[in-house]
Amino acid sequence: MISLTKRQMDILKQLLGQADYINVKQLAELYEVSERTIRYDLDFIESFLKEYDVTLIRKPGKGIYLEISPEKTSRIINELLQLNHYVVTKKDLIYMLSIQILLEQNTTLESLGETFQISKNRVFQYMENVEELFNQYGVKVEKKPSRGISPVGNELDIRNAFASLFNEAITLSALSKQYIFQQFDEELLHLSKRFTKDFENHLSIQFSDDSLDELYLILCFQHTRLQRGYIADYPFVEKKEFLKTKDFQQLKEIYQSIFHITLEDDEVVYLLKQVKGAKVSVYPIGDVPFSKQEDAYQITYLFATEVEKRLGINFKQDLEFMNGLMVHLQVALHRLFNHQKIENPLTEQVKYKYRFIFEITRKALLKIEELYHFQLPEEEIAYIAMHLGASYERHSFSGYMPTALVVCGSGLATSSLLATRLKIMLPELKAFGPISMSNLDQYMDQEFDFIISTVPLTIKDYEVVVVNPLLEPEELMTLKKLVFKKTYQKQMDELIRTELPLKDYHELGDLIPMNHIQLHGDVDSWRNAIRLASQSLIENGFITNQYTHAMIRAVEELGPYMVFIPEVAIVHASSKEGVLKDGASLLALDKPIPFGDSEKVMVQLIFVICSTMSESDLFIQLVQILEENNNLEILKSSKRIQEILKLNNETAR
Template sequence: MNLQPVKFKLTPWKEVISGIIGYFPGKMVILEKFWQKMEFQFSFPQGERDSRHDTKNLPQRLKRFGIYPREARVYNETNKEWTGGKMTLLTKRQRDILALLIKEEEYVTVKQIAARFGIAERTVRYDLRWIECWLRENGSGLLKTAGCAGTIDRSAQDFDAERFREALNDIHHRALSAAERRFTILLYLFLEPEAITLRQIAERLNVCKNTVVSDMDAVDGQLAQAGLRLERKIHYGFSLAGAETAIRGFYIRTVLDGLARNLISEAHLLVWLKAASPGQLSAIIDEVESELRVEYSDSAKKELYISLLVAAHRVLNGRLLPDGPEDGEREDGYRQLDRLYDTWAAGHRIAMPRGELAYIRQIFRGAKLANDRNDIGDPAASDAETMLLCQQMIDDARCYLGLDLQNDLELVHGLRTHLKIAVHRLRHNLSVSNPLTDQVKFQMPFFFEMSKKIIAKYEGRIGAAVPDDETAYIAMYFGAAFERSLCSGFMPTALVVCGGGVATSGLLITRLKVMLPEIKLIGPVPAEKIAATLAGTAVDFIIATAPVKGLGKEVVRVNPLLENDDLTRIKTLIFRNSSRKQLQYLSDRNLREAEERWELGELIPREALNLNVECKNWQQAIRCCGQPLLEQGAITEQYVEAMIKAVLDYGPYMVIIPEIALAHAAPEKGVRRECLSLITLRQPLQFGEKNKEWVRIVIVFGARNHQPEQLHRLVKILEQPGNIERIKEAAAHDQIMRLSNR
């Protein structure tokens, strides 16, 4: 369908809500809200145009009011020109729905889509009308039946689902979100050889200048954090200013983040960077690996690949690095790198100066290794330096963990290799990116804070501040060593209850030992001996082949043949119990006052403790629990949303004590002071979107660092026999405020 914009009369009121109105078959009128405005656009099917409406001067009149239609021309990034006619743009949600329809070859109902994306069915039907327009413009359509959303018309001979996916990934085919616009603006600033004006950006993004002005303020803040600045010149436009190495490092991180967040596809990135023969760059990386006898990690290979493209593009735009002193004798692998990259660049008519080749060598020296088959790398003096740094950091960790990890060869070798590369990257201002940083902060807060304090002691020696991404890597090394050192003490003990014969019980025990060798097993015993066994043996949970009473222990019922679902449920219990034991150990290490007594009322004020709260879902439960802390000003609304996002991203990992959710997020997400709140639920709720866990108690805690002392104290109270049940059953505050760690 061709949508044709038509003129309409604008009201004289300044408070007018502007919007897009589209006329579709069936006389359907649609309103779409954008940027706190509404943009109006009449559109008619072919042959139904009303002669009373005139399109003359419409674009100019609309732009005066900051109004742009959701039909756009296509900006060709290669030719730097607008091509083709108008096309319908889709929002991110609409693109996600279309991606689902492309993936599912069968009919999908409106109800299924609404449940999948958490929106109303009415909203789904609205989105489907835009999707149908987009499909018709791209040579397809939407097949519908009564009660169904439909499926994509795949009847055309040239139908190609991959072509649709590529079109959806093209930035210029989207109604961009704020994050997408700002990412695209950063790319424009980096890739343009000259300055770029507000008008040029607005036209390419199909938004008004006021929107771009707002985005530029946010972009300026991002650049400032990276030590860069945005230069504004009247009648000239915007350009970047800062050290060239800093600019490249920032954009390598930005591009990697954009790829990870699906803000741009790799195919379209290659178009933007004018990259030809990208396969040759991958071959260069492979050959350097072979020459140096190392294996780069997958993430490092992607970073090296982007770095080579970025360097070539900057040279092409005349943004050169100065020639520095030669870096001494180079290994054969790096000489091969110089030759291969110089040959690739020459084939694309790019002359690589000496400073550029030296920069590429620095990038490769700082790449993260998956395997190092020799000692090729830094000189012996640098290796001795990193070995000393490694030993000192491991000694520091002993003070926090109470463990001597110097004999953990896996830790010593891994941390030493990592520090050698990390110190090189930090000293040469090379970008550091860790996709697991937020997850480490969320799931390993103690180790992150410990590593942060340890590495801070050596920043002067390193000569650079250590970012959180690097700290998270170090925390992962210490966390893994901690689990290896005490794995036998933290691994749970399970009682196996089987009422079958010898063959059945023998098969179950054998399969458990083969598939879950880390778990300690007792039994098998018949159901009538459960009580006697629990009386004399410490057991964490019970694995049973028939319904049994657990006498206060969690029970997981399994098929004697151990199906996949059975293993998943057992692994969940293993993770929960081992995590709880780790938390208890670290709480004991953190709280030195062995004789001190404290009560629940000292940790959680009465106004932050609510009993028998009625909540519809786990999201509402987190919000209800966090509300008193919001009112006190201890946390921000951003922190509450970050806690919910953490559950969506990482699952119910905070349920490490049965039926208790310890909800939290990273301190920088909005913690103003250390705080605790608690609610009990009238009815249990399942937490998480997958691998759901039943919860009766929700605790929200916030800490200015990643070592919340109040939480450690609360854990000691919960450890006391009977305290958790008393909290669950409490009907009044006075029944639990005096609960203590004694």
């Protein structure tokens, strides 16, 4: 078996997901290596694929393409998940060592070296990195000749470190879920699944697939710690609110019936906190799982009131929105106040594709954050924006749906948005679900034509169409010959007409200084256009080259969604990708150029926006100016920078 490096594996995954040719230059830019290195990597990939009887097509002038069947694609993806098919990187090994130390409690350098088939000296070299990871969660690494290596700290910190590290490792693709599951006994894993299923039945809910996996691992680790005599301990004032609840007693009884162990009260509280922090994908309409939280209800009501002022829609009448957001907020508030990290893999996509919905959500939440004295992370704002976007689209479109089973492995917000997008884009299709993968068997006796899933599935006698929860353009083209961009444009046009969140008067010169504006630009590609537009921001210390790479990568991965005003690209990326100061720049080209690889959208004006935080109003202020009267035509035809500095949102006066 040919071994692949991490980069070669990533390139192969990229090729497996490509619907068309991609050239060596694009791959070199994407992975920030030379074209010669990419060709060298492709030689290894080609040898690797021969073992699967798959041809790597390399055509001069066109690029690289995989000639492969869906069955072989699925097989190779599954194979790549196994760690022994590529060289373990330093990052991978650090996470593997960290999790192993937590699992074993007492181990040695020799034992760790033997487990991972590396030298004792190499383990020693990486221990400093392991200690840095542990320190983030308040856990120390104790090294004693008599006891070896042990994690030391508060029991709750140690458990939090385990949960955080395996989530972080999976998110960074350092480890697979399969690898972590394999560290536990199969019978223990089976009992954990039984417990979770019984608790779901008790509450008449379904946890999302991601949350189920997380709960299984947390249960296994809790049981392992209990077997070694390590018990969680909470102050009485913190646990008293749980002790007399029905859920507390029911959880304790379910655990005892399955594991044949009577949990201490503190351990029941620990477990109840974990299930309350898990994302829910299905819940009884009109009911909120667990004890009803007044804060979640009040925030939902206040948020619905605030966005109604901006969009003119009575969202409080949308029970699906109100109940869904209330359930989500109950989980989110629990995680927020218990210092559990909120992760949203769709944050950047929501900010790009639903920028106005995101901004409306952000501004509506400002008053709520001030009232409740907390600050929501971008990831949570994006989740709430997904709920709002789903409700907004239900009010904006209608249609009956015929027959497909929708399987969604993520949480309630993602499921809700996916279901709504399908209703909008495929009005002739009736969708059953969304359901989680764990409940798929229960629906196999239903009559439906095919399956739409957010995760790869192989179901006998059924075609499975794998989609992103936000439905990428190529996925929509597969389901129906409908261009996503036109629908997106329709939504954005309506939002721009109805949403006026900022009424202050602004001139273009207030937003973009003269030395950040370039006219008469001449470039040969959209990538070079972004680089040229970013140049003044880099030279003046607003961003680093990392931000430029991130913007280019966003267009490659998401398509030209930032082109929602004709011939204008408002390009941006995450504030975490090399933003030093808030700012903006403008590049005006002499003639339009194609923007993006897959869709030939023409662009003449390229704006780059950088913000150190998500709270910037610059995006909306800029759009208001661009939407005003003849400002766009003036920008395209101007010969001198002074002519455009006074362009403004005149109606705000």
